[in-house]
Amino acid sequence: MEEISDKYRAPALEKGLDIIELLASHGEGLTQGEVAKALDRSQSEIYRMISTLVRRGYIDRSISGDRYALSLKMFSLSQRHPPIGRVIEAALPRMRAVTRKAWQSCHMGMESNGDIVVVAAAESPGNWGLALRTGTVVGLWNTGTGRVLAAFRSSDEVDDLISQHRLAVGEPKLDRAEFDEHLARIRSVGHELMPSATLTGVTNIAFPIFGPSGNVTAALSCPHTERVDEFEVPSMEEVTDMIDNLADDLTSLYGGSNPFRKGS
Template sequence: MDDTTDKYRAPALEKGLDIIELLASHGEGLTQGEVARSLDRSPSEIYRMLSTLVRRGYVTRSLSGDRYSLSLKMFSISQRHPPIGRVIEHGLPRMRALTRRTWQSCHMGMESNGDIVIVASAESPGNWGLALKTGTVVGLWNTGSGRVLAAFRSDDEIEDLIEQHRLAVGEPAIDRDGLSGHIERIRNLGYEQMPSTTALGVTNIAFPIFDPGGRAAAVLSCPYLERVDDLKVPTLEEVVLLHGQLARELTAIYGGTSEADVWRT
């Protein structure tokens, strides 16, 4: 740990979090002494922390008073802020900031009962751009969003997705072999970069936003348009890098993992 990190530590908070994480692994509860020994802390400081956590409702004491367990308060708090809603809420201002840097539109897509739906969208700040409206349903196998959502799922989940999927407007029938090839390539690369199959001159960039289970819960996409006038804007390579950084940031907000290695063959 460097000096800067150490400077901003909050020891009391860390002790409380250590206790919560420890109790989360012991559903039967622990005594004060067991908590102290496990965390290599003195019984007196553990007693003060446990008393505070009990008073705030995060920890409960057994009827005999000698064992401590987590309450359901943490679960209750987590339910007040659904993770996908949180990703969209935190993602939109970041997406708008990204469009101002790249001069490109971007959007976020999710799967809903087999449909690939745009759930958030940010337009380019310029006079023109290509932006998908929120609520738009796009294709599964012929779009970056659809391919990435499929790529980071198990084979059984992919089959279920294909079975449920209803073709979007203009989407050709799904080519199973073609989709399998795209999925293998995306898993190896970690994202999708492809010429648009719906509009000429557009390069689709799509990055997964992972959930805690390592699945693509959502996709951050950019329909990249190359400018040929005198306005100096980021290159395609720079736009890819910036969208990858934001996707990893949104993955962290979701509490997911940004590692795609598990999907690589």
């Protein structure tokens, strides 16, 4: 069997896969030299491979041009096939179960080339509610989803995210000092709870979802609306706990753990 394996090896393909697997463990990205050193390859052969992967959209180059990280193309492809497609399929019933208990909608957002994109959503029960459609692009600094996705990244990653970000519809120009204050507060408490910067009467509740390497993979958000009629629904504090618990469940579903939670 070993002779057969050696006979049918594809060295170029293996080098490309080695790069993808390496970058998958370094969410902050790596330089070409760091990739070459980690894989014990020459910079020239790594350059050719990285250039091809960038051209095909599997790797993103940072704005400064000196670092490389995986794009969301693998995620996009996996939507058509397991395992990530199965993860979202498994997440949606859990999200719907929470919306039925909370009488609120919720959605999952991820970052793609600086855009904050809703990748899954569950509507609240009843005759009316506030829900975002899958595929919606929302703001980075004026939404709970965007802030949470930024808060649990390194300073360099936040710089890179801001450099790539294109303002969403209605999103005001970013105030970096104010944004940094928000991120520090979110990191200290582990989530975002903010009045909506888009709609009156809505409170954004958002918690991080972490991947296997401890990197923030997605954000679970609930645009909480308060009822003023006689119908009794869970309080905002109770809904916050529900979203918190669901985010932990989805982190486990991704095979991850929350490195910012005490005792983890």
